[in-house]
Amino acid sequence: xxxxVLLVIFLIHLVAFAALxxxxxxxxxxxxVLTFSLLSAAMAAELxxxxxxxxxxxxxxQALRTAAWPAAVxxxxxxxxxxxxxxxxxxxx
Numbered sequence: 001x002x003x004x005v006l007l008v009i010f011l012i013h014l015v016a017f018a019a020l021x022x023x024x025x026x027x028x029x030x031x032x033v034l035t036f037s038l039l040s041a042a043m044a045a046e047l048x049x050x051x052x053x054x055x056x057x058x059x060x061x062q063a064l065r066t067a068a069w070p071a072a073v074x075x076x077x078x079x080x081x082x083x084x085x086x087x088x089x090x091x092x093x
């Protein structure tokens with residue numbers, strides 16, 4: 001049940017950020033789209049192919065979730081940078 005709910009939430013975020021990225025033409029959204037693509041794929045793999053293996057002892061679901069971590073780190077880092085840049089007044093040196 002939780003996996004189904006997470007899949008829906010991740011897909012909604014994926015569509016929303018993809019639409020924003022296409023509309024605003026900003027590379028910032030690429031990291032978000034990649035993160036939510038990987039998370040959506042992980043949830044779908046857990047629901048529809050829970051026994052699919054990519055290596056000995058590693059399921060497809062686990063591999064996709066592991067791949068989502070670095071993408072999420074980049075997304076969060078980029079978001080924090082954008083927030084701090086907006087909050088800081090223009091400094092002249």
